[in-house]
Amino acid sequence: MNRFFQALASFLAFVLLCGFLHAQEQPKASEAGLNITNFGTLPTGPSAQKGDKSHPSKWNAAGQMFLNIYQQSRQKGENEQNLRQQLQEQFGMRSMSAGKNKSMQDYVPVFLSYDDPSALQEAERFGFIPQTKLTNMCTGLLPVKAASKIESIESVTRISVSLKQRIDNDSSRAFTNVTQVGEALWQENGLNQAYDGTGIVVGVIDIGFDYTHPTFYTDPEDPSTCRIKRVWNQNTTGGSPEMYTYGTEYSTAEEIHAAEHDQTGGYHATHVAGTAAGTGAGTQFQGMAPGSELVFVPTASTEASIFDGIAYIRSYANSVNKPCAINISMGLSIGPHDGYSDFDAAVDELVTSDPYGFLISVAAGNEGDIPLHVEANLAPGTSRSTIVEMDDPSMTYVDIWSAPGEDFAAIVFLVDEDGNILEESAAHLSTQESYSQPLPISPEQTSTVRAYPEVNSYTGKTNLFLQINALQAVADGYTVGIQLQPLSETDSVHLHAWVSEGSFSNPAPENPEWMEGNTNYTINGSMGSSQSVITVASYTSRNDWDGTLFNQNEIGEISDFSSRGPLIGGAIKPDIAAPGEIVISSGNSFLSNYLGYLLADESLVNGKEYPWIISQGTSMSTPAVTGIMALLLQQNPYLSIEDMKTLLDETAVRDAFTGETKNARWGYGKIDALAALNVLESDSVYTISVTQNDGGKIIVTHESDTVTSETQFARGTVLRLKAVPETYHFLNSWWDGNTETEREYTVARDADISATFEQETMYTVTIEQTQGGRVLVTCENDTLDSETQLPEGVLVKLYAIADENYHFSEWWDGNTTANRSMALNRDLKIKAFFDEGSANEALASHNINIYPNPSDGVFRMECPGAKEAKVFNTQGQLIQTIRESLDNFSLDMQDQQPGLYYMHIRYPQSSQTVKLVIR
Structure with a gap:
C-alpha cells in the first residue's frame, strides 16, 4: 500500500482525489480473529456445479458476464435499474438510435475477430456498427439484441468485451x-x-x-x-x-x-x-x-x-x-x-x-505494493487456498489462468469469525462448465459468485473469470476464500491468479495448503x-x-x-x-x-x-x-x-x-x-548500398545527386528511386531490405537497395467457369470473354456474376487465392468457384490438426487433401510456402519472432485460414 502521507486521514483523502485506486485496507483473516491453522484442503464435496451451456462460447469471459447480467436486467423488478447501471459503468454499454427515426437500443463496445472479412458484412446486416478495422479484427458497437445472431456467423471467431479501465x-x-x-x-x-x-x-x-x-x-x-x-x-x-x-x-x-x-x-x-x-x-x-x-x-x-x-x-x-x-x-x-x-x-x-x-x-x-497475485503448481489430488481481501465487497473480480489444456476447479467459500469454513454453501466451479446464473456462497444466498470460463484464442490458455458479490457476507463478519484444484487425476496444473480491487492473504502461514499473495506480475495486465x-x-x-x-x-x-x-x-x-x-x-x-x-x-x-x-x-x-x-x-x-x-x-x-x-x-x-x-x-548518417539483379540499372537520387553504388545520407533524407532498364526490360519490384514496391522513402537506417528486372513478355489469360455462374476479366475498359494475350505488368480485375441461388466463393489464378485484382507476370488460368446457398459453405471446416499450438516454433501439421499452405505474419508478409506432403508434415518456424501468424491452406475448391502462435 502506498504510504503517501504521515497522517492516515490525509492519505485516504489523497487517494480518493488522485485516483490512485489503491486497495482500501480490509482486515486480513488472521487479524479478524480467524484461527484456521489446522485447516488444509477444503473437502471437495459434490463435483462442480453443472453448467447450462453445452457448446463453447465465442464470447470472452467478460463478454459472457455482460450477457448474463444483461439478461437479468431485462427482468422487471427493483434490481433492474441497478443492473443496467452496472452494465454502463463496468462494460461501457450505451443506449443509442441505430438511425434516423429508429428506436433506442443497447450497444456494447467489442473487439470482433473473424477469419473471413465477409463476416464483418454479415455482422453489419444484424446491426453491428464497425469502428476501427484491422486485418482479422474490428472494434465496434454490437447491438445486444443481435448478440446470438452475430455469434452464429460461422467465420466470426471471437467477440471480446472488456471491463472499463x-x-x-x-x-x-x-x-x-x-x-x-x-x-x-x-x-x-x-x-x-x-x-x-x-x-x-x-x-x-x-x-x-x-x-x-x-x-x-x-x-x-x-x-x-x-x-x-x-x-x-x-x-x-x-x-x-x-x-x-x-x-x-x-x-x-x-x-x-x-x-x-x-x-x-x-x-x-x-x-x-x-x-x-x-x-x-x-x-x-x-x-x-x-x-x-x-x-x-x-x-x-x-x-x-x-x-x-x-x-x-x-x-x-x-x-x-x-x-x-x-x-x-x-x-x-x-x-x-x-x-x-x-x-x-x-x-x-x-x-x-x-x-x-x-x-x-x-x-x-x-x-506494486499490493499482494494481488498468487501462483501455484498443483499436482493431481492437491490444492491450495487463499483469502480474498476486498476493497469493494459488492464487486470484486478474480482472474485465474492456466497453461493450454490444463483444466481446474475453483471453490469459493466463506469463513466465519471463528475460523470455520462454511462447506455447505461453497460454490464448486470448473473450467469445463459454463454458468449463466450467479451461484450462492452464503447460506442465506445473499452473497454470490459469477463464473465464466474461456480458452484464449491466441495462446490456448485456460481462463476462469470470477465476479464475487459478498457485500452482505462481509457485513455479517465473513471472509471470502478460494481454493484451486486440478481436474485431471494424472496431470498437474500451473496457475496464476490476480484480484482486481483487492489482495490475497494467508490466514495460516504454518500450513502449506494456504497461499499468501505476492507483488510479482502486478504490471498493468x-x-x-x-x-x-x-x-x-x-x-x-x-x-x-x-x-x-x-x-x-x-x-x-x-x-x-x-x-x-x-x-x-x-x-x-x-x-x-x-x-x-x-x-x-x-x-x-x-x-x-x-x-x-x-x-x-x-x-x-x-x-x-x-x-x-x-x-x-x-x-x-x-x-x-x-x-x-x-x-x-x-x-x-x-x-x-x-x-x-x-x-x-x-x-x-x-x-x-x-x-x-x-x-x-x-x-x-x-x-x-x-x-x-x-x-x-551523433548517429545520423546511414549507408545506402545499390545493387542490380537480372540486368538493367538502378539509380538513387536526392535532389540533384545520383547514387549508383554506395553513399551515405543523413537520417531523415528523402530518396527517390528510378529504374534505367536495358532494352526490353521493365521494372518489376523494389526491395530496400524492409518494404517492397517503394518508389520514395525516408532514410531511417542502413539499407541495401536492389532492383529486379524481367524481360518483356506477352502472357495468356484463359478464363474458365466451374459450378455455375459467370466470371469476367477486365483490363481498363476491355472485357476478356475467354482467352487473350496481355503484356507483363498489366493490371487485370476479376468480377463474378453469380447465377440465381449461387454465391461467389473465391478466385483461383493458379498461384494465389482470394485475389480480386492482379498484375500479370505469368500465364494465368483464371477460375471462379460458386457454391449454392452460402459462400461460407465452400469454406467448411476441413480435418486440420495442428499440435502443439502455441509452440516454441515447431508445429506438427495434418491437412489431408490440401494442395498448398502459406504462412503470413500479422503484416501480411509471406513467411513460408509448403506444397508437398501436406497430409502430415512438420512446420519449422524457430527462426521467427514469438507472436501471432496466419496459415492459409488451399484445397481444390476451397480454402481455410488458421492461427499459429509462437511462444
Whole structure:
C-alpha cells in the first residue's frame, strides 16, 4: 500500500482525489480473529456445479458476464435499474438510435475477430456498427439484441468485451534532463538545436480534461492560440468524427474553448496532459514538450474505445504529416499478462502496419505494493487456498489462468469469525462448465459468485473469470476464500491468479495448503503488456512541497506503488522509469473541491484562477516519457517502437537503485532525454548500398545527386528511386531490405537497395467457369470473354456474376487465392468457384490438426487433401510456402519472432485460414 502521507486521514483523502485506486485496507483473516491453522484442503464435496451451456462460447469471459447480467436486467423488478447501471459503468454499454427515426437500443463496445472479412458484412446486416478495422479484427458497437445472431456467423471467431479501465513538473524535467535540451541550455550541452516537441502531435487518452487551462495555449490570455487541435469526447453524442459513429469531435480553437471540459468530477487527464506537453503558462510547472500540438480523447474507458482513440490520433497525425506520441495512463491489474490479449493484438497490428513516427507509452500500474497475485503448481489430488481481501465487497473480480489444456476447479467459500469454513454453501466451479446464473456462497444466498470460463484464442490458455458479490457476507463478519484444484487425476496444473480491487492473504502461514499473495506480475495486465508500447514505472523525484512531507522515500528510489513485471513467459516489463512521485502539473479548473495540501499554486488568467495540483502515480511518470518521446521524434520523425527500445537501452541512467541490467522493477533504468538526443544527433548518417539483379540499372537520387553504388545520407533524407532498364526490360519490384514496391522513402537506417528486372513478355489469360455462374476479366475498359494475350505488368480485375441461388466463393489464378485484382507476370488460368446457398459453405471446416499450438516454433501439421499452405505474419508478409506432403508434415518456424501468424491452406475448391502462435 502506498504510504503517501504521515497522517492516515490525509492519505485516504489523497487517494480518493488522485485516483490512485489503491486497495482500501480490509482486515486480513488472521487479524479478524480467524484461527484456521489446522485447516488444509477444503473437502471437495459434490463435483462442480453443472453448467447450462453445452457448446463453447465465442464470447470472452467478460463478454459472457455482460450477457448474463444483461439478461437479468431485462427482468422487471427493483434490481433492474441497478443492473443496467452496472452494465454502463463496468462494460461501457450505451443506449443509442441505430438511425434516423429508429428506436433506442443497447450497444456494447467489442473487439470482433473473424477469419473471413465477409463476416464483418454479415455482422453489419444484424446491426453491428464497425469502428476501427484491422486485418482479422474490428472494434465496434454490437447491438445486444443481435448478440446470438452475430455469434452464429460461422467465420466470426471471437467477440471480446472488456471491463472499463481505471485511471492509474518542475522536478520531473530536471530529473529526466529535459531542462538541459530546452531553449536555455541546449547550446551548453552541445546539441545542434533546442527541443520542445515542435512539429509533433502529442495525444492523450484519459478522462478529466480542462480544455481552457492556460498551459494548453501559446498565449495564455488568447483563446485563439489553443494548441489543442482536435478533441474527440467519446462519452457524448452528436458530431462524431468521420471515421466513427459515436462521441463528439471538436476541431477548431473556438469549439474546443467553448466546450470547456469533458467532466467536472476529476482532473486526471489535465494533470497528465500538462506533464506531457504543458507550457507552464509562465510558471515553473512546464511539461516535457511545450511546443507540440495536442489531441485529446476523453475516453469511454473500454479497451475497444481506447484502441479507437489510438487509431484516431494516429489518423489525425498522418493527415497533417506529423509523427505522434500517445499517452495512456489507464489500465487494470487483471488479464493474461503475457502480451496476447485482444488489445495487445490490435495494438501490435496497428503499430507494425505503420511503425515509423508512431510511439505509445502506457502506465505500468500502481499495484506494486499490493499482494494481488498468487501462483501455484498443483499436482493431481492437491490444492491450495487463499483469502480474498476486498476493497469493494459488492464487486470484486478474480482472474485465474492456466497453461493450454490444463483444466481446474475453483471453490469459493466463506469463513466465519471463528475460523470455520462454511462447506455447505461453497460454490464448486470448473473450467469445463459454463454458468449463466450467479451461484450462492452464503447460506442465506445473499452473497454470490459469477463464473465464466474461456480458452484464449491466441495462446490456448485456460481462463476462469470470477465476479464475487459478498457485500452482505462481509457485513455479517465473513471472509471470502478460494481454493484451486486440478481436474485431471494424472496431470498437474500451473496457475496464476490476480484480484482486481483487492489482495490475497494467508490466514495460516504454518500450513502449506494456504497461499499468501505476492507483488510479482502486478504490471498493468490490460494495457501495458504489448511489445508495441513503452510501459512506464515510477520513481521518486520529490518527497515534499512547501514544507509538507508527502513520503519517506529516498530521492531516486523506485516508488513503492510502481507495479512489477515480468510478463508471464519471462518478457521484461516495465520498459523504463520516470519521475512519478510527486509531480506538480495542471489541474481541472472546473473541479472546485481540491483539498488545500493538494493545491500547489494557482495562476490568475483573464480573471479566473487555474490550479496547479500535486499528484503521484505511474499515471504521472508515463506522460513524462510521452513528452520525451515527442522530443526524440522532433530530432528523428521516423523512430519506431524498436528504435525507441534500443535508445532506452543505450541511454537510460543505471545507478545504485536501478541495477546494471534490465529488470522487472525498472526496465532499462531511468529515462534521460539529453543522453538520447546526443545519440540521435551523433548517429545520423546511414549507408545506402545499390545493387542490380537480372540486368538493367538502378539509380538513387536526392535532389540533384545520383547514387549508383554506395553513399551515405543523413537520417531523415528523402530518396527517390528510378529504374534505367536495358532494352526490353521493365521494372518489376523494389526491395530496400524492409518494404517492397517503394518508389520514395525516408532514410531511417542502413539499407541495401536492389532492383529486379524481367524481360518483356506477352502472357495468356484463359478464363474458365466451374459450378455455375459467370466470371469476367477486365483490363481498363476491355472485357476478356475467354482467352487473350496481355503484356507483363498489366493490371487485370476479376468480377463474378453469380447465377440465381449461387454465391461467389473465391478466385483461383493458379498461384494465389482470394485475389480480386492482379498484375500479370505469368500465364494465368483464371477460375471462379460458386457454391449454392452460402459462400461460407465452400469454406467448411476441413480435418486440420495442428499440435502443439502455441509452440516454441515447431508445429506438427495434418491437412489431408490440401494442395498448398502459406504462412503470413500479422503484416501480411509471406513467411513460408509448403506444397508437398501436406497430409502430415512438420512446420519449422524457430527462426521467427514469438507472436501471432496466419496459415492459409488451399484445397481444390476451397480454402481455410488458421492461427499459429509462437511462444
